[in-house]
Amino acid sequence: MRTVTGSTDHVVVVGAGLAGLATALHLAGRGRAVTVIEREHVPGGRAGRLDIGGYRLDTGPSVLTMPGIVADTLAAVGEDIEARLDLQPVVPAYRACFADGSALDVHSDRDAMEHSIAEFAGPGEVAGYRKLRDWLSALYHVEFDRFIAANFDSPLSLVTPALARLIALGGFRRLDRAIGGFLTDARLRRVFTFQSLYAGVSPQRALALYAVIAYMDTIGGVYFPRGGMRALPTALAAAATDAGVQFHYSEAVTALERRGTRISAVHTDKQKRITCDAVVLATELHTAYQLLHRSPRRPVRARPAPSAVVAHIGVPAGATTAHHTLLFGDAWEQTFDELINQGVPMSDPSLLVTRPTATDSTLAPPGHDLFSVLAPVPNLDRGAHLKWERRAPGYGAELAEVVERRLMPGFAARAEIVHLDSPEDWARRGMLAGTPFSLAHTFSQTGPFRPANLPRGVPNAVLAGCGTVPGVGVPTALLSGRLAADRITGAAAGRDHGAPIADISGVRP
Numbered sequence: 001m002r003t004v005t006g007s008t009d010h011v012v013v014v015g016a017g018l019a020g021l022a023t024a025l026h027l028a029g030r031g032r033a034v035t036v037i038e039r040e041h042v043p044g045g046r047a048g049r050l051d052i053g054g055y056r057l058d059t060g061p062s063v064l065t066m067p068g069i070v071a072d073t074l075a076a077v078g079e080d081i082e083a084r085l086d087l088q089p090v091v092p093a094y095r096a097c098f099a100d101g102s103a104l105d106v107h108s109d110r111d112a113m114e115h116s117i118a119e120f121a122g123p124g125e126v127a128g129y130r131k132l133r134d135w136l137s138a139l140y141h142v143e144f145d146r147f148i149a150a151n152f153d154s155p156l157s158l159v160t161p162a163l164a165r166l167i168a169l170g171g172f173r174r175l176d177r178a179i180g181g182f183l184t185d186a187r188l189r190r191v192f193t194f195q196s197l198y199a200g201v202s203p204q205r206a207l208a209l210y211a212v213i214a215y216m217d218t219i220g221g222v223y224f225p226r227g228g229m230r231a232l233p234t235a236l237a238a239a240a241t242d243a244g245v246q247f248h249y250s251e252a253v254t255a256l257e258r259r260g261t262r263i264s265a266v267h268t269d270k271q272k273r274i275t276c277d278a279v280v281l282a283t284e285l286h287t288a289y290q291l292l293h294r295s296p297r298r299p300v301r302a303r304p305a306p307s308a309v310v311a312h313i314g315v316p317a318g319a320t321t322a323h324h325t326l327l328f329g330d331a332w333e334q335t336f337d338e339l340i341n342q343g344v345p346m347s348d349p350s351l352l353v354t355r356p357t358a359t360d361s362t363l364a365p366p367g368h369d370l371f372s373v374l375a376p377v378p379n380l381d382r383g384a385h386l387k388w389e390r391r392a393p394g395y396g397a398e399l400a401e402v403v404e405r406r407l408m409p410g411f412a413a414r415a416e417i418v419h420l421d422s423p424e425d426w427a428r429r430g431m432l433a434g435t436p437f438s439l440a441h442t443f444s445q446t447g448p449f450r451p452a453n454l455p456r457g458v459p460n461a462v463l464a465g466c467g468t469v470p471g472v473g474v475p476t477a478l479l480s481g482r483l484a485a486d487r488i489t490g491a492a493a494g495r496d497h498g499a500p501i502a503d504i505s506g507v508r509p
Contacts, residue, residue: 001153003488012280015039017044029492047229048230064087066475067223077243084235104187106191108220171209174203178211198473203336262458280461306340310372310375315371315415375395
């Protein structure tokens with residue numbers, strides 16, 4: 001693995017999002033002096049926050065999986081996750097509601113999920129689920145250390161015995177077809193493939209190896225921190241501060257000073273010059289390239305994932321919905337064609353409805369519930385004609401009406417849209433093509449084909465964040481920070497890259 005050359009005693013991390021915070025923690029734990037510069041007044045980056053009228057909104061991710069990765073990040077500086085975060089398991093992980101009026105509670109517990117499937121689709125599908133669960137587990141164990149949580153110096157890095165195991169598991173088949181090898185009920189197949197929507201690829205085109213995302217929530221479990229998702233970056237930043245990391249909030253980096261090819265200092269909009277031995281740019285990918293005065297060397301143009309409209313809605317208390325509800329429309333394949341190819345909003349919307357007050361009632365004023373309704377929409381590359389500045393308020397009201405029809409009678413009439421984000425809002429925050437999901441996880445933008453975290457020509461600069469490896473999501477953003485730290489110090493001593501591989505015999509779809 002290639003690493004930064006020369007001295008790395010003092011590292012400046014640009015950006016206090018989840019990737020930047022993870023980088024800082026891993027570097028501090030390895031004895032580096034670390035300074036973090038963040039343009040906002042609080043940590044979090046994409047995991048943003050707003051306080052409006054007694055509502056405490058999470059304006060970024062709402063689903064937290066793989067708490068072990070959070071624990072590993074805090075353990076880098078000797079911290080216990082229990083001392084920093086009060087994580088609550090979300091049970092069920094999701095409630096999936098379908099256009100035919102049926103509903104399924106999705107559990108990470110094997111026995112509970114088998115019971116749920118038996119009641120929903122009959123005992124015949126339970127056997128398929130058992131095999132699917134074994135396959136997802138085997139896929140995850142093959143992929144994690146060797147593909148997800150790994151740095152690549154070239155595509156040749158893929159050529160390992162683990163690649164043969166991944167091929168044997170059917171990881172390079174199409175996702176929808178692979179899941180269909182276990183489950184015949186079309187509704188069940190959606191539960192284990194919908195995650196590809198947020199990766200920017202339809203289940204019919206996504207590779208089966210992306211089923212590891214389904215492993216993370218349907219087997220690894222879904223959690224929610226008391227205080228909201230904002231509690232995660234707050235906890236990471238506090239642990240980093242206690243470990244000696246210096247933070248500069250409300251300050252933006254404007255330039256990188258060089259001595260030869262190396263970066264020797266960063267300049268900020270507060271007229272500060274901060275010297276450094278190395279720099280980690282945990283920013284939007286295009287922002288990092290602009291600061292470096294470089295561009296990625298790619299044969300084809302980068303393809304952003306679809307975007308989203310997110311409506312944060314307050315209603316009088318008394319809702320009985322699950323913490324996370326998946327509202328599936330009837331037109332499933334058409335949805336992906338509309339979002340990715342046609343560049344138009346979903347004609348039959350599929351939504352993620354989250355009620356964080358189901359787990360923490362303090363996130364809304366007394367006597368109220370808080371909902372967030374996420375609707376995937378085209379990004380600004382595909383849907384620039386949609387003019388969200390004008391369209392968004394009406395679309396938010398339409399989403400409330402969909403929730404009323406499919407989930408909660410009377411919802412729209414009582415709904416107060418507290419805040420709404422659209423692609424144009426994401427774009428104003430500097431996100432590529434107005435999408436919070438960064439680059440789509442197509443094959444040409446995955447693993448060693450994703451923009452590298454060690455840019456050429458600048459020997460002491462490293463990239464971190466969802467635009468580089470390993471990709472989009474809370475666990476992957478944290479892993480991105482660890483991979484960036486590895487590029488500076490080498491992999492941490494004692495990390496086991498040779499963990500036993502699960503038996504893959506008999507679990508191929």
